[in-house]
Amino acid sequence: MKGTDAVRLAVEDAGVESITYVPGYPATELAEDLGAEISINEKVALEVALGASVTGARSLVLSKQLGLNVLADPLVISAVHTVGSGLVVIAADDLGPKGSQAEMDSRAYGPLAELPVLDPRDIASLYASVLEAYQISEWLRVPAIVRVTERLLSSQGPDVSRREAKGHGLKFDSRTWELTVKGRHQKHHFDVLRAAEEASEATLLNRVEISGGVGIIASGYPASLASGLGTSILFPGYSHPLPWKTIRRFVEGHRLVLVAEEPEPFIESQLRMSPKVRGKLTGHLLRGPLERRDLVFALENIDRESVVRTCQYESTEERGYSGICSDCPFNPLYRALAKLEVAVAGDAGCVIKATREPYLAVDVAFGLGSSIGVASGFQRKGVAALGDFALAHSALQGLINAVWQGREVLVVLFKNDVAATTGGQKAPDLVGLLETLVPVTRVKLPADKSCLEQMLLEELKRPGCSAVVAEGRCSRQKEKEKGEGNGK
Ligand code: SF4
Known part of the structure; x- marks a missing residue:
């Protein structure tokens, strides 16, 4: 199962x-x-x-x-x-x-x-x-x-x-x-x-197994990595509030205790006053997700009070991040945005991928729904680039605030009617609502990059807030629907 x-x-x-x-x-x-x-x-x-x-x-x-x-x-x-x-x-x-x-x-x-x-x-x-x-x-x-x-x-x-x-x-x-x-x-x-x-x-969710002088307190998935290492183990069922009486007894009954949890030293930081405790704060384990080999390393070094660790910072190249799809209908719009000499706030979803080569079209992206609020704070009029789910999630409030406070922002809505990065869930159509708040220019994609660039330059000259709604069909969504159609 x-x-x-x-x-x-x-x-x-x-x-x-x-x-x-x-x-x-x-x-x-x-x-x-x-x-x-x-x-x-x-x-x-x-x-x-x-x-x-x-x-x-x-x-x-x-x-x-x-x-x-x-x-x-x-x-x-x-x-x-x-x-x-x-x-x-x-x-x-x-x-x-x-x-x-x-x-x-x-x-x-x-x-x-x-x-x-x-x-x-x-x-x-x-x-x-x-x-x-x-x-x-x-x-x-x-x-x-x-x-x-x-x-x-x-x-x-x-x-x-x-x-x-x-x-x-x-x-x-x-x-x-x-x-x-x-x-x-x-x-x-x-x-x-x-x-x-x-x-x-x-709670019956707690589990204690006693074996030897070293113990592991393991919470969540790392508990499944902690069995069979020749130590005692305590698996607390609740990470808040912790079963303190059980934990105290466990720590007192062992010479040394390793806390295995992820991603942060949440339990360990509450036990750090005890000189017996090892974990992420002492360098025996690294922050983030754990593997069984990490626990083995920590146990091999358990007698040391601390371990100095170094870390190679992962690059996007190493991870092999996917970019904007080569057949995305919004490609010319990303390229047109990249040509503008104004700041562009992006959003979570496909738009964030345009922060990287070959587009470099988006400058910042502070999370789902953040683009309009962030762009309205720019020192010079700039662009908020976002998808329709981001608009519905919370960016609409950013626009209401921008209009209310007389701020200046050009909203560029990548309207494909779905949340493309999370599996193509339907997004609400808010264009009618948008039109009640700001002047809206509609454009169908794909379209010529130079025309789009010219249109964006013209739109940026408008005073206050306005929006460009660029409509296109996500190529991955089209494939998915075709596959589902063939499967019927
Ligand atoms: S998932 Fe769809 S909307 Fe996103 S980049 Fe690919 S084609 Fe474009």
């Missing part, structure tokens, strides 16, 4: 009724397996889930790497607001990033939002963690986070033994409003977090 199958079965057995997501690595495949409903951004995906939860339905949000940053506002508030039926956020981290603009350790949202985070290590614990997350969410009336990684989702393991664990249609308890915000926080700290600590200590 694959990791994604374990999640699907757990979601079925937990009786989850509302599943929302935003496409992106490494959550897309799981979302499609679950038949999840696409949302324009993660904040909205969580808001939909909150609405389902308070009216009695169990809900799930699948978050791609970095998606927790977008839904953080309602997430943090929901901890003290409380929910109704179980609400689980699966945070899918992209380690050694393959499809994301940064590598983030979503476990950090546990202490930040003061919510339980479960960090499953294999197929069986993945299934059990999702079920337990619904139980604890309903017991504590807060969302619970399950952190997964691509390696865990794609790993194989024995079939899980299933059990029925449906909820009881719990609805939001409006007595929460009898307390002030301070009072709700006090309740959260005194009741909810204490109960979460007890659950973390008592």
Whole structure:
């Protein structure tokens, strides 16, 4: 059985009724397996889930790497607001990033939002963690986070033994409003977090095996690399709150302890006061994803207090990054943009690939939906280049702000109607809405590069904000649709 199958079965057995997501690595495949409903951004995906939860339905949000940053506002508030039926956020981290603009350790949202985070290590614990997350969410009336990684989702393991664990249609308890915000926080700290600590200590997801004087505390996927190395092992089921009593006993009972986790030293940094502890902070392991050989190296050097490591920074050439497709209809537009002597803010998606040779058409790209806000801050009028999913995700707010504040920006929308880099999911058509905000010029692609360049130069002369909507059909999407047509 694959990791994604374990999640699907757990979601079925937990009786989850509302599943929302935003496409992106490494959550897309799981979302499609679950038949999840696409949302324009993660904040909205969580808001939909909150609405389902308070009216009695169990809900799930699948978050791609970095998606927790977008839904953080309602997430943090929901901890003290409380929910109704179980609400689980699966945070899918992209380690050694393959499809994301940064590598983030979503476990950090546990202490930040003061919510339980479960960090499953294999197929069986993945299934059990999702079920337990619904139980604890309903017991504590807060969302619970399950952190997964691509390696865990794609790993194989024995079939899980299933059990029925449906909820009881719990609805939001409006007595929460009898307390002030301070009072709700006090309740959260005194009741909810204490109960979460007890659950973390008592859960059957914890596993301890004793063997010799050296121990490994391993969280998440690295736990599957830690077995059979001749050490004791402790696998905590929760990475927040940690089972501190169990951890203290484990550290006290061993001469030295290695903490194996990824990508950041999240647990190790909470144990760093102990001179017995080794890990990423002591240089025994490198930050980022781990392999079994890394653990072997760390154990060979475990008696040293620290290890000095060097690192070769990976280049795009080494990784073999894919560029803009040679038959992309937007190619002449990228080339025309490259000719402009103004700054161009790009966005996540295909547009970010034009930061590199042979285009060098885009100067900066700060994340999905950021282009218009960034371009409106340029010291001289410039361009925001983005796809239609980025516009819907959050760039539209950047445009509203730019119009409101009388800023100057030329928006160039690469309209292909899909989220091309994440598998061709349909994007909402917002051109009509765009036309209510700014003057819009439409152009069909492919078109001649010199004409496009001339048109962009003319558009840049317009005062204030305006938009060029360039329409073209993604060549990969056309191939996909043709393949699906032939398969019928
Ligand atoms: S995936 Fe589609 S839109 Fe993106 S570069 Fe390739 S052809 Fe163009």
